[in-house]
Amino acid sequence: MHVIDYMTKDVVSVEIPSNRDDILKILKRTGISGVPVLEKGKVVGVVTRKDLLRKSEETQVALLMSRSPIVISAAATIAEAATLMSKDNFRRLPVVDDDGKLVGLISVADIIAAVAQLRIKDEIKDHCVSTTFALWEETPLPLVGRIMEISDVEAVPIMDDKGRVAGIISERDLIRSSHIEDSVEVSDFSNGTDDDEWTWESIRDMHVISYGVSKVKLPERPVKTAMVRNVITVPKNATVSECALLMKRSRLDQLPVVNGDKKLIAMLFDRDLIRVLCEEPGNNNL
Numbered sequence: 001m002h003v004i005d006y007m008t009k010d011v012v013s014v015e016i017p018s019n020r021d022d023i024l025k026i027l028k029r030t031g032i033s034g035v036p037v038l039e040k041g042k043v044v045g046v047v048t049r050k051d052l053l054r055k056s057e058e059t060q061v062a063l064l065m066s067r068s069p070i071v072i073s074a075a076a077t078i079a080e081a082a083t084l085m086s087k088d089n090f091r092r093l094p095v096v097d098d099d100g101k102l103v104g105l106i107s108v109a110d111i112i113a114a115v116a117q118l119r120i121k122d123e124i125k126d127h128c129v130s131t132t133f134a135l136w137e138e139t140p141l142p143l144v145g146r147i148m149e150i151s152d153v154e155a156v157p158i159m160d161d162k163g164r165v166a167g168i169i170s171e172r173d174l175i176r177s178s179h180i181e182d183s184v185e186v187s188d189f190s191n192g193t194d195d196d197e198w199t200w201e202s203i204r205d206m207h208v209i210s211y212g213v214s215k216v217k218l219p220e221r222p223v224k225t226a227m228v229r230n231v232i233t234v235p236k237n238a239t240v241s242e243c244a245l246l247m248k249r250s251r252l253d254q255l256p257v258v259n260g261d262k263k264l265i266a267m268l269f270d271r272d273l274i275r276v277l278c279e280e281p282g283n284n285n286l
Helices: 020-030 049-054 078-088 108-118 141-151 171-177 240-250 275-279
Strands: 034-039 042-048 092-096 102-107 155-159 165-170 179-190 206-217 254-258 264-269
Touching: 020 034, 020 049, 020 171, 034 102, 042 049, 042 092, 049 141, 049 171, 078 092, 078 108, 078 275, 102 108, 108 240, 108 275, 141 155, 141 171, 155 264, 165 171, 165 254, 240 254
Parallel strands: none
Antiparallel strands: 034 042, 092 102, 155 165, 179 206, 254 264
């Protein structure tokens, strides 16, 4: 099983120079989590949803992107791609030819499709699930975004006032709810200071500078207005390939794990699920 068999060949990318608004439109339209940045056909960086949310005031792609991204060959195995992604916590790897030109993109979702085919019978409770936390459905979206940034998670379950899972919010949902806010800020600069002996008569040379600020903004409304409500859950004894197939068919990045009483006990993220390829004995042909 090789990268060339699972990678996306028609890759959405941007060229330098470009700007943030172009990428935001692409992510909203396609639902993908990041795009490669090219210069003269060669990959020089990647811009992700995290970059847009964390650097909300930056508009230039050259300053937004993560530089010198790790790339992979189309001839590499799926296990090698999964190992690279798990080691460095990447969600995608640009696929390049011998000249460094972009020929495709392999993502966590693509590897999940491979895991679904392998019929791995191991239960997810053994090595896949992650401890989690939940937020109240009335939590404001800007606060949700900040909590997810601090916690470095891609999705969070949302609870109602009775402690039941009411929905789930992901970075994709935050991007879809975001908008560009333009404003004008004013700064005062003086050539004198309070300690300057010449300013005791209140004589100062004042300069007022106005400048525009453009930032990615989340609206001040409850998370329940942006969350996904029809939440698909799995029991802790579900198998690896069963969950991978469910993620593939439903185009999901994560699945809440519940106990026999349907109460939330953990989260299963796709990036954790692909680690089975790194751990499987004899996976050199994967």
